[in-house]
Each structure stands twice: as C-alpha cells, then as structure tokens.
Amino acid sequence: MLFNSIGFIVFLILVFGIYHIIPGKFRLSVLLISGFYFYMSWNYKYGLLLAGVVLLSYFGALFIERKPVYQRKMILLGCIIIDILLLFVFKYSNMLLETIYGVKSILGQTGQIPVLNIILPVGISFYIFQSMGYLLDVYWNKIEAEKDFWCFGAFIAFFPQLVAGPIERSGNLLKQMRNISDYKLQEEDFYTGIFQMLFGYFEKIVIADCVAEVVTVVYTEYTDFCGAYILLATVLFAIQIYCDFDGYTNIAIGVARLFGIRLIKNFNTPYFSQSVTEFWHRWHISLSTWFRDYVYIPLGGNRKGKMKKYRNILLTFLISGLWHGANWNFVVWGGIHGLYQIVEDVLGFTSEKRKGILKRSIQVVMTFLFVDYAWLFFRADSLTDALYMTKRILTQFQVRELINREMMIQLHLTIAEWCVLLLAVVILCCVDLYKYYLDKKNIRNNSVLEIYELAYKWPVSLRSLSIIVIIWLLVVFGHYGPQFNASQFIYFQF
C-alpha cells in the first residue's frame, strides 16, 4: 500500500476516523492493528517477520532490564545477532553469494550463481534498526523497558514511519505513545499535518516521479547518451531522490501529526549544506544520528586521535552504504562520503566559520557537485556502469548535444512537461530557502517553528482554498495512474 495510492488514502481516512472516535484507551490497539494491516498489504507473510521483531525486542528489553549485568550483555548480544541475522538472510544473502562467485570467477573457477528466492520485505532495515536502537537504549539505561505490549508494538509498527522511517528513538516516539490515550485532536495539528502531507505529495508525484522518467531512460541506455546527458541525469537524480525521500518523510510526518504524534525531522534543506559533513547533519538525519550514536561513538568516535577518528568515519559510512542496499555500489557510495569527510577534516574545511555570501554560495555549489557525483554510484546498476559513466562524463561530454531536439525527445518529456517541472523545482527551491531562513531564525530565537505550521496561522478561508487548489494541482500535474508506471518510494527497498 503505497502512500501515493488511492488505497492508502481510503485506509488513512478510516484509521483516522476510528482513532479519534473510539475511547483513548483503545488507540494503541488501533495503531498496532493498522500498522500490521498496512505492512501485510504488501505480503501477508511479512506480518510474521514484523511480529517476530516486535516480540524479540519486547521480551529482550524486559529481560535485559531484570537480569544481572553479565547476563544483560548476553541477552543484548543475542537479540542484536538475531536482528542482524534476519537482515542478512533477507537482504544480504544473495549479495554474499554473488560476491563469492565473483571472486571464484576471478580465480578462474566458473559456475552458475545460485540465486536464493527470497523476497526482500519492504522497510526491513528501518524497523530492525529502530528495535535495535531501543534495545541498546534499555541496555545503556537511557530508558526503561516498555511494559505495555500494545504501546511497544505500536511504537515499532506505527504505520506512517514503518517502511521508510524516520527511524524513531524510544526517547521520542515511545514517550508519545505512552500518553496517546489523553490526546485530543488539535486544529493546529490537523492543518499542519495536512499541509505537510500535501507538500510531500507535491515532491513525490509532481517532481520525483516526473524526473524519474528522464533519469531511468539515461541510466538504462547510458551507452546511447553523451557525458552531458549523464551529468544532467545525475543532477536530476539528486532532485529525484531528495523529493522522493523528503516527500515520503513529509507525508509520514504529516500523517503522524493527524494522530497527535510528532516524528523527528529527517531532512533539513540538505542541498544548502556548505560541506559534506554538514550535508550529513541535514540529510536522513534519523539514520545519520542512529549511526553516530550506535556505531560511530561506540567505535570510539573522535576521542582516540585523528587516525582512529578517520577509521571510525570510514567504517561508519561503509556500513551506512551497506545498510542502503545489498550491492557493492552502495558500499562504494558510503566510502566516497566517508572519504569526503576525512578530506574536509584534514583540510580544516568546515562550514562554521563566518564567510561572505559569495564564498558560501560557491561552497554550497561545490558540496552539491561532490554529493551529486556520489549519487552516480548510488543510482547506477553496477560499479562497472558507474565507472563507465564517469569516463563518459570526463571524455565525451559534448555539451552541444543538450540542445539536440532528437536527443531531448528520447527523454520522454514534452516541452510543456519540462516547463511544469522547472516551475515545480523553482517552488521547491523557494520553500527550501524559506525553511533554511526559518531554521536560522529558530536557532536565534530558540524556537522550533516549522514552515507547515505557518499555514495554520492563515485565515480559515485561505487555508481551505489552498487545500482545494493544491489537491487539484496534484491531481492534474501529478505523475500517476494507468499511463504511468508508478514507482514506489526509493527508500522502501532499503
């Protein structure tokens, strides 16, 4: 059940209605059941896996809390190993087999690669990481183990963030779940949630899915395109993946708000970063802070000298790359980001120093280009493809081809569609610029005002009209329906 499907809209309206009508004490059960229904709509068998993870973490945490110190560690390790094994079996077993056979073929041994017929459950990495984070928090005595099974189940299986995050911390989401029975729907939450959802849909179906058509053509038939087109497609992919993932996140956060839950911020205008290090403070924040707290810091962080710090950065980003997908491309992508940050640290290149606007703008553009080049490895089907495309960009750029009408036609978009896309990207940039400005203002004023909350301050008539107009624009200019090969959110596969 994709967020951009009629089925989800109907499901949401029903769950929303039931949730706010029934007595507060039943809300957790509604959230838990709806979460399982939502997840099992992909494949009913997934329900068993999710139930297994919920039960393992629930009882694991209770045991960790009650047992003496030496047993706590064993229980934690046992739970973490089972979680990682689940991830490995469902996500990485085929990658391992391919690698073994790849090495064998290099050594001159041939043979057919056996492919295990395992379907990757959507969002497995997200809820397994969320439950591992919870177990570690209980082990480190950051929080108490949750005794209420419904509350814990709803925390892991909360449907808005179940399949692609944000990866929630028990300190935030679990706490809110405990108090959910007293919640009364606030007008502010309702309108903020609706506007955030609508903006998410705008990012996904107007921008990301439109751009995806061009990117797919170029990345599939890359040998037919010169370097300029590959670069164009890579820049467009940067927009696609941002709009796809930020769009999903905005829908998730907006939906959660309708239920009185505030999920953590996952993106904070990442393409306005002045360094790659800053980029990772603004991109997929819930994952990067997870890796910081549960991998980088336990490895020693930056406390044991420069060399160990760099080793820890590199290791963290290699693992982060692997988390993204069972393919060496992702590992290389993670490695590139790790190296970027090491180089930045060696050169003393940070964004904290005060600089003029021109210098800052140049840094923003340079950072974007570095990040964008890494996206090439993320999007390409294999390492060989990524290297071939890099070579093509460097040796056969042919910028003139960009105005070749026949080549442009091959990109599947009409001039009118390009115009709408351009306008949509301009709107996105304006909104992000305002978010950036608001963020700075929030830091100065020590506040947490979100751009979507501003809409609540508008007069009722303007709010209502805006909702109608935005929905109409989405219906007309969105990319969906039978003539469009609907793509699911990119991060669902992780």
Place this chain on the structure above:
Amino acid sequence: MKKNNKILLAFFIVVVLVTVLLITNKVFLLKDENFYNYHNFTRQERNTIDILVLGSSHSRNGIDANRLDALLSEQNISVKSFNMSITGLRFEMMAYRLKEVLKTQTPKLLIVETFSAVPIGYSDADITRRYAIDYMPLTWNKLQYLNHYIEEEKNSYIFPLLRYHSRWKELTKEDFLVLNSSWLDSTSRQNGLVAFTEDVVWNKEDDYFTKDFSDLTEEMPLESEVDKALQELLQVAKKNQIAVLFVSLPFKVQMGYTSEQLVQNNAYIQNHYCDENTKLLDFNRNYEALQWSFQDMQDEGHMNASGRQKIMPVLADFIEENYF
C-alpha cells in the same frame, strides 16, 4: 472554532473539491466519436428509440440509422433507430451498455454486430473497454461490470480523471465546450452514426471479395468468455422482450481476425442462439450476391459510403420481413 462549524467546514471543503474534480473530469475526458456518440444518446427523448444498434466500428460505419428509418418508412414502418456502436465494442460490454440504455429507452429490436465476437486476445481489451465505459456515468451497473471484468486500475475506471489527467498539455477549446450546456447541439452527429469520410475508397486492388463462403458449414465455437458474455446479453434482451438481429458486415480482416473466421463463428451463433426472435444476417457468406468489391471498402475492415448504400436496403428488407 466550534465543533459543528468544523464539521460544516470539512463538509464544505469536500463538496467543493468533489465538484471541482468532477468538472475537471468532464473537461479532461477524451473527446472522440465514442464520447459524442454516448452524449448524443443521452439527448434522445425517453422511450423513443425502437431499434438499437450495438457493435464495433464496422457497424458504426456500416449501419446508417437515419437511412434505415427512411427505408422502413417507405415500407410504412415508422420507427426510430439509434446506432450506439463504438470502437472495438465486444459482447461483454454490450450487455452492460444495453442495461444502461434500458433505463431510459424501450427498444423493440436490438441489432448486434457479430464482429464483436472477436476473441479477447485479438484486441487491446483495456483501450476498447475504456471507449465503452469511460464516458458512462458511475452507476451500480457500471460497478458490477468493473467488479466482474476489470482486475487492474479499477479506480481509474471509476474516476477516469486518474487516467486522463495528463491531458492537460493537449487540451483544446473543444474540451471546454462541455462546460456549456448547449455544447452538443452544435454538433451534427445524428442518431449515433459517425461515419468516416464519405468518399474514401480502399486504395488497393484486392480479389478477396471474389471468395464465396456460402458452403462453409463448419462452425467455430466462440471463446468461452465471449460466449458467456453473449448469453448474458441475450438474457437481458429476452427479459426485456427485445428481439435480436445478429448482423455480420462485410470486411476482409481486422486485428488478424478474418471474415472467414467470423463466418464460422456466425455459424456457431446461428446453431446455438437463433430462434423465432433471434436471427442472423451474414453479409460475409456471399459477396457476389451483393456485388461487393474493394471499392465498397475504405480499408480492410470498414466499408465506405458506397458499401453502406448496398447494405442498407438489404438490411431494411430483412427487418421488415422478420420483425415488423
């Protein structure tokens, strides 16, 4: 804001939004001859249609409802015919369409063009279904049809804007004419006939129509799904006391389905479904009797004005002899 006001506001937003989307839906629908055909039908006075023609583009081009009325009138039979044939209409859609027609009309004779027996695999089921369904109102009958026949993208059949929304870049003035209540009066489409250009002649010498299938007795059963749909159509007709006339119009080949195959399918229909009130008129059996040639066709599948001139009197005589 008070609770009641909030509910009223939500209701108001939903009503306005649905209205806006319904208007958009109307504008964005494809304005082809199938669209006009249906809307022309909706303009007919209640209970005035006596003969209803259902079939594919073959009968849309081959059966002139106005001419049929005139020919029958010469024989002192005063009737009104309406040709509701549309591109690629198959039997399964005919039953659904007939049920819709029966809500406002009480035809006494149903002319069913048998090219609609074409096996499902020969045509693009999705496109032809859309021609038959997208312009029709959302009724219980439509939902039942969708439930029975459509497996994928049901939502876009219920609310066609989901399919046609990407037409924003190709909208013309004609698309917006539907917002004016008198829009259909300005069209010249009468009694449902939407013929191709009158003087088009098949620009290819072809001796196919020298063939004679008169002695072809072998029958070819209809595809089981098609057969079931035909049975449903006949049941609806029988229940409403409508006589049925199967007509097979001359053609050579269309979508890989030849007239020779149709003659064999017709034999099956003749042997299994024809009786006192249900008859078959097969123009593909003997081309020589009609003096048919490639000059009566505008392409391999469709006849032209000259062909229509030859067909209509024979059809009118057959109807006069057997039904009125």
